[in-house]
């Protein structure tokens with residue numbers, strides 16, 4: 429049997445390890461505050477934070493050929509191929525499955541197709557946290573972050589492309605999951621702790 433890890437007495441497929449995992453999608457525009465809120469969720473609830481952007485940047489930092497290709501795409505503010513990012517998330521989930529209380533999937537899905545493929549290959553989310561902020565606020569935050577982040581996409585030209593793509597490709601994801609009744613919107617114009625209070629209410633309401 430492929431894709432299997434064997435112990436002394438039982439065989440557990442890699443997919444089985446995450447099939448019943450608690451999954452929370454964290455979606456919002458670039459610079460809306462997804463990563464900031466995820467850090468606070470980790471501290472309070474002990475969930476595992478997996479940011480698709482961070483996973484991609486790790487690959488870029490490795491200097492691999494694949495990392496170089498990814499860097500070129502991200503620098504332009506475009507989306508990397510679906511299979512690449514989904515495989516990275518799945519591998520990271522499996523690696524943490526034995527110790528994880530639940531997964532925060534930050535920055536994914538970026539388009540409806542990504543959500544559909546995630547559900548086919550991994551499982552269904554129980555909540556979509558929608559971190560909402562105005563375009564103007566997001567641009568200001570990213571320009572400020574760009575002074576120290578070292579992120580090659582935190583510059584005016586790429587920020588504009590990331591924002592355009594967010595409105596075109598990612599906002600439909602929110603409508604898609606609203607149809608399922610699992611979207612909880614938080615107002616990320618507010619100070620971080622006030623946003624987190626709304627986030628906590630949404631998480632505490634989960635069974």
Ligand SMILES: Nc1ncnc2c1ncn2[C@H]1C[C@H](O)[C@@H](COP(=O)(O)OP(=O)(O)OP(=O)(O)O)O1
Pocket residue numbers: 456457458459460461462463464465481535569570572573616617618619620623
């Ligand atoms: N509620 C807030 N009020 C003020 N500043 C905030 C707030 N939330 C986040 N920030 C700051 C922290 C960062 O410097 C910047 C972007 O936040 P961050 O959490 O990194 O966004 P993000 O993860 O959604 O962006 P990206 O999509 O680019 O990864 O804004």
Ligand SMILES: Nc1ncnc2c1ncn2[C@H]1C[C@H](O)[C@@H](COP(=O)(O)O)O1
Pocket residue numbers: 458479480481482484502505506507508509510513534535536537538542581590
């Ligand atoms: N889910 C994703 N699909 C395609 N491309 C992605 C995804 N998550 C991140 N990326 C690429 C494209 C983004 O502009 C950069 C940075 O992501 P971020 O969430 O802002 O850290 O990575």
Ligand SMILES: [Mg+2]
Pocket residue numbers: 462463479481
């Ligand atoms: Mg982030």
